[in-house]
Amino acid sequence: MKIGVPTEIKNNESRVSITPAGVYELTKQKHEVFVQSNAGYxxxxxxxxxxxxxxxxxxxxxxxxxxxxxIVKVKEPIEEEYSLIQENQLLFTYFHFASSLQLTEAMLKAKATCIAYETVQDEDGSLPLLTPMSEVAGRMATQQGAKFLEKPIKGKGILLGGVPGVSPGKVLVLGAGVVGVQAAKMAAGLGAHVTILDINMKRLRYVNDVMPSHVVTEFSNEYNIRKHIKTADLIIGAVLIAGAKAPKLITRDMLKEMTPGTVMVDVAVDQGGCFETTKPTTHENPIYIIDDVVHYCVTNMPGAVPYTSTLALTNVTFPYVMQLANLGWEKACQENKSLAKGLSMVQGDVICPEVKKAFPELLN
Known part of the structure; x- marks a missing residue:
């Protein structure tokens, strides 16, 4: 099979989809790999x-x-790439279709076959290709939130971990999945007081078991969210419904209840965001302010740490790349049920139920 590795051209996206080690293994199996110049630099x-x-x-x-x-990529094709995609070409990458009608329409028009990293799903419900980037993004959410709490960047001027004689900051994490747990772990490590909300009691019990005592759990509902946003310094949105749009847990009117300089980091931005006021940003211009609340909504957070992210991502994607190369996508999806869950489009037809639900007008 002929496999292409283009340079990522999304704003400040520095990851690469296949490492030299992956190329070595593919070429040993007589596959041809074509890498754009400086794609991995x-x-x-x-x-x-x-x-x-x-x-x-x-x-x-x-x-x-x-x-x-x-074509094996890291992030979804952007507008400049739409016309380059050929009919029947297979694309294997993160897509997040449910958050972009434009992307969905473009891939349908191209009649490409699309397998989305983020919806490849194991029998236990875990998302093996999303997990490593969720781990990176969760840890970065706290790191970035701590930075943007600084006063020169319009935050509250709070050191998240506090110092002797001064109380630490308060972090509210919405969602106890991979992102939420990693964000809470980082915040707890800094010494912040952390509250994590979720509707899954099994996850909350897990958090209670593994986290230190200054990380507390509560059941997620609007009442509890409204209660905690009044005193939170950093709010991290870490909600995921695989393949679907994220629910809006913080509405525009709730911003009025927050103290000026509160920072909100929406890791769910790729799936439309879990804050009503979320709009995608880039590493170049990562924040905006609404009602004195700082919003950080970068769509490719792990792209800022490409060495770590590339290795973490390709560790899990490469076995699927090899299977696709050896068998072709049809046979690979027949033999690997986890991979089949990632099949979003086939030559102009929407396969993924969540994408169908997000854009019913495309099916009429």
Whole structure:
């Protein structure tokens, strides 16, 4: 199979979808890998590294899309790439279709076959290709939130961990999944007082068991959310419904109940965000302020730490890439039920139920 690895062109996206180690394994199986020049540079991999592993280096993104049967990416194609995608070409990447009608329509028009990392799902309900980036994003959510609490960036001027004689900051985490637990772990490590809300009592029991005593759990409902936002310094949105739009847990009117300089980090922004006032931002311009509340809604948070993120991501994606290359997508999805869950579109038809639900007008 001919596999293409284009350079990511989304704003400040520095990850790469296949490492030289992955290229080496693919070429051992007689597959051809075409890597765009400098695709791995920001993640610490040179063109020479890829050539030594057996890849062919192509200068332009157009060349990569033209030659490849399968495109392996990190983030969803952006508008500049839509016209490059060929009919029947397989794309394997994060898509987050439910948050973008434009992307969904573009992939339908291209008649591409799309397998989304974020909806590949194991029998136990876990999301193996989303988990490592959720771990990175959860930890970064606290790291970024702590930074934007600083006064020069319009935050409250609070050191999240406090100091002797001064109380630590208060962190509210909405969601006790992978993102929420990692965010809480980082905040607790800094010494902050952490409250984590969820509707899943099994998850709350787990958090209670593994976290220190200054991390407390409560059942998530509007009453409890409204109670905690009044005193929270940092609010982290970590809600996920696989493949679907995130529910809006904090509405516009709730901002009035927060103290000026509160920071909100919406890790669910890729799925439309769990704050009503969420709008996608970039690492270049990461924040905006509404009603004196700082919003951080970067859509590719792990892209800021590409070395860590690339290795964490490719550790889990590569076995699926190899299976797709060896078997083709149809047979691979027949044999691997987890991979089949990621199948979102097939040559102009929507397969994923959550995408159908998000955009029923596309089915009429």
């Amino acid at each position: 920001a993640s610490g991999f040179t063109n020479q590294d890829y050539q030594n592993a057996g890849a062919s280096i192509l200068e332009s993104i157009e060349d990569v899309y033209q030659v490849a049967e399968t």
